[in-house]
Amino acid sequence: MKQIMVETRLLFLRKHTLLVLILMFFSLWSFSQRQMESYGSWNCYQKKIHEKPFLQQKSLNSPKHSFDVLKYTLNLNLYNCYTTPYPHSFSGTVTIRFRVDTALNIILLNAVNSSIVIDSVSIAGISFLHTGDILTVTLDRTYNAGEIAEVMIAYHHLNVYDSFFTGGGIAFTDCEPEGARDWFPCWDKPSDKALLDFTAKVPDNVLLASNGRLQDSIHIADTIYYHWISRDPVATYLTVITSKVGYNLDILYWPMLSSPTTLVPIRYYYNAGEDPTPSESIILDMTDFYSNKFCEHPFEKNGFATLDAQFIWGGMENQTLISFCPDCWDEYLTAHEFAHQWFGDMITCGTWSDIWLNEGFATYIEALWSEHAYSYYQYKSDIDYYANYYLSHNPGWAIVNPNWAITTPPQNELFNYAVTYCKGACVLHMFRYTVGDSLFFASLKEYAGDTTNFKYKSAVIPDFVSKINQVCGQNLEWYFNEWLSQPNHPVYHNEYNIANIGGGNWTVNFLANQVQTNTGFFKMPIELLINFSGGSDTVVKVMNSQNNEIFSFTFNKQPINLIFDPDNQIVLKQASTVLGFNNNNILSSSIILYQNNPNPFTGKTTIGLELPSSDKVRIMIYNDFAQPVAEVFNGQMNRGKHEVEIDAKNLAPGIYYYSLETSSEKKMRKMVILK
Ligand SMILES: [Zn+2]
Incomplete structure (x- = not known):
């Protein structure tokens, strides 16, 4: 245990050295990583799972309380x-x-x-x-x-x-x-x-x-x-x-x-x-x-x-x-156990299924102490450490198990370091990211200071969430449900493309795609960093509220790439994001009608089109006087890319137009039929 002390003191020096480096180079990418043994949460956890291994689990039927x-x-x-x-x-x-x-x-x-x-x-x-x-x-x-x-x-x-x-x-x-x-x-x-x-x-x-x-x-x-x-x-x-x-x-x-x-x-x-x-x-x-x-x-x-x-x-x-x-x-x-004096002692978990209100908070507050005593980068390094520990040790159960309110679980489940501590702390970090600093810290303050419902009392998670909804002025049940009651985490396989739409404008299409099968969908606000030729960039933040959602952004300069969650705020995730020009999943938010191929043509040609959603579709051919001469297709088409063949054997050579019409849009292109 003396090792903890030595490591911590070395770290103290290292932190200050790093702070100077950060100030000198504005580097966001390197900061010190604390040793596991220096995390108060790790020691809190070690203590709780190692105590009294010789003791049997206590009565599963707690007395009825009257x-x-x-x-x-x-x-x-x-x-x-x-x-x-x-x-x-x-x-x-x-x-x-x-x-x-x-x-x-x-x-x-x-x-x-x-x-x-x-x-x-x-x-x-x-x-x-x-x-x-x-x-x-x-x-x-x-x-x-x-x-x-x-x-x-x-x-x-x-x-x-x-x-x-x-x-x-x-x-x-x-x-x-x-x-x-x-x-x-x-x-x-x-x-x-x-x-x-x-x-x-x-x-x-x-x-x-x-x-x-x-x-x-x-x-x-x-x-x-x-x-x-x-x-x-x-x-x-x-x-x-x-x-x-x-x-x-x-x-x-x-x-x-x-x-x-x-x-x-x-x-x-x-x-x-x-x-x-x-x-x-x-x-x-x-x-x-x-x-x-x-x-x-x-x-x-x-x-x-x-x-x-x-x-x-x-x-x-x-x-x-x-x-x-x-x-x-x-x-x-000290930072961890002292944080428990507020979260755990002053407000006590109402049942053992509410243990997140104790350990998630105390572990998160260790990182807040880092932010206060050192820097935001040290805070984020701590959060990243928790996230990585969770991702590499996730046992696959949710933070909240309703049965634990009735039957006290074994200590290595109740006090599982990856879930109860590390994931629990990350849920608070991502809540801060979701609602912003101002509402986040107001939430902590109003919860801790609520003498009617919480202070010196016990709390259950649904009551905590009600309080947060009230403070934030929005219903955040979805957030706590998905992160506390669903096991595991999102696995993103995102795609994007960049299209020159003419007139000096470009469109970036982004497909937010989660592929995990061991849990549900995770609604989250997502940030996208777009870099432009010439060196400038911009970050956009959008709410991703359903799977396979497509976001389109138009810029008057040329985007060269897109980075998903550039600051790694959604720390509990696995993610890949690829450029997918030819991928069938990438669709514009409006219909696309491609130039027919071949063109000009004799006999048959093919036109490509894309639909952002399933729709009723009509494809028509008009002559040079804008008179309809043929209906190629009229019916329902699914979302996605399609190809339609046009057989022109009954049409005289000349200039024609073909149109794609849906319930809300119409696009038209020119084609030339040769003899
Ligand atoms: Zn603790």
């Missing part, structure tokens, strides 16, 4: 966890305050019975049944909708390996997606966020941190009682305990933008021998940047803590206390 948890009050005695043999066992109570949604006399909770043993229930709880990971608590009476009740559960945690880790004087938890139920009974789904009040008894050489603010720490003899309170609701998977004998602690203070005299503490817990400077040196600027781009930093404190070798992969975005692997004080890991 109540809303308002607050968890936890009191844990962790005193023995910090001394050899570092047991995982502890005892405690959790008091669960909940509001009843539909009348009930029992509540169902999650508590893994191989980890947690229930000792008793009290207050409104009178008895319990604990089977598998479901704890059923029977209440003292029926509670009606709207009533608020409390159940206290006394329990002890067994000396087993699960989401509660101990060893060598450290004790910590790591929960996403379903680990909270290993160490306290709770309703363990991301949609039910609750306040948290956490007290822990530990030896007085232990520093212990959790979500929210440190309310007090009471020192009695050789014992400290740490009391942490979260002002804002927390999803169970984002709850955390981080504690260690001999932690180092730095506290930085971020002045709120709206109230500069209010200082928000950002706490850095780090192991002996580590240097958190790479993260500490950017965190205040990053907090400003994210606050300006999304909404003001939403929590009463924030923080980071490095753990031990039981947590060697990357980071975890626990609310207001991010976990890092040992000595992982990396700029981009």
